[in-house]
Amino acid sequence: MQKKYSILFVILASVFTVSLIVSNIIAGKLWAAPFGIVLTCGVFLFPIVYIIGDVVPECYGLSTARKVIWLGFAMNLYAVIFFYLTMKAAYPPFFENQPAFEAVLGFTPRLLVASFVAYLIGTNANAWTLVLIKKWTKGKFLWMRTIGSTIVGESLDSFVFILIAFYGILPNEALAPMIMYQASFKILYEIIATPITYLVVGWVKKQEGITSVPDAPERFAASS
Numbered sequence: 688m689q690k691k692y693s694i695l696f697v698i699l700a701s702v703f704t705v706s707l708i709v710s711n712i713i714a715g716k717l718w719a720a721p722f723g724i725v726l727t728c729g730v731f732l733f734p735i736v737y738i739i740g741d742v743v744p745e746c747y748g749l750s751t752a753r754k755v756i757w758l759g760f761a762m763n764l765y766a767v768i769f770f771y772l773t774m775k776a777a778y779p780p781f782f783e784n785q786p787a788f789e790a791v792l793g794f795t796p797r798l799l800v801a802s803f804v805a806y807l808i809g810t811n812a813n814a815w816t817l818v819l820i821k822k823w824t825k826g827k828f829l830w831m832r833t834i835g836s837t838i839v840g841e842s843l844d845s846f847v848f849i850l851i852a853f854y855g856i857l858p859n860e861a862l863a864p865m866i867m868y869q870a871s872f873k874i875l876y877e878i879i880a881t882p883i884t885y886l887v888v889g890w891v892k893k894q895e896g897i898t899s900v901p902d903a904p905e906r907f908a909a910s911s
Contacts, residue, residue, distance in 0.1 A: 695894055696747060698887035700755050708731055708761045708766050715791060724868045730876070737813055737877060738842060738884055741833045744814045745821070746891045752814040760807060766865055798852050812838025831885050837877040845870035862900040 691698075736759075744752035770792040780786055810872030817836035824831060848868045857865075877884075891897070 693895060695891060697836055699739055699743060699891070700758060701743070703736060703755055704745070704759045704762045705899075706735045706739070706808070708763050710736065711763060712792070713887075714802075720868075720872075725865065725889065726869055726872060730872050731870060737837050737873070738754075738811050740810055740889075741817055741836060741841070741884055742887050742891060744818050745832070745888050746895065746897055749814055749818045753765070756807070756810045756814065761804065763806070765802070768876070801848045801851035804843045804851060805846075808847055809840045809844025811842050813837060816840065829885055829888060830866055830881050834878055838874055840874040841877070842870045845873070867897075 710729040713732065714727040716728045717724045718728050718730070720726050740752070742755075743755050774785075774789050774793060813836045816839045817832045820828075820832045820835050845866050849862055849869065853862060853865070904910040
């Protein structure tokens, strides 16, 4: 029998996917943060991807979380394909906004590879770590799972993305600080949002009538 997903799950998956796509668009602008720190504006929204990435495996299991991760990957690729086709489409002489359009949506192949690889490594590591910590703690200490999984996932995501995207373009001595600041900002975001994560997880479990998670880390490891 085919598994049916609730409306609530569909909403969570949709917010996850849209947040991912929008964060990749706004990541094209750099943010001059306080104390001389430079970050991409994607840090405003992308942590929401990880918050939902905590809620889904916590409530629905790791195998379902992996489906959501791959859905986000596929929809991001879908969006990028149409961004590219739109930019390459012929435009009339009176249309003067083509350069601005390309500046916002003109992803280079290198940035695309960086984004996709970092996303897949980071989100899968986040989901796997969350469920593994849940096993170790026997379902206790949700804050430890959400924060611990984010430290692993966001650190890997920031390291892979910045290394692939900017190695050879920016000075090598600038890469390590960017990775550290990017990961630190996202992790701090998650820590501050931990009470919200608690509320969302509790509410989702109550609405869905969830009393146990349907799969375990061993299943993930065996299928990887």
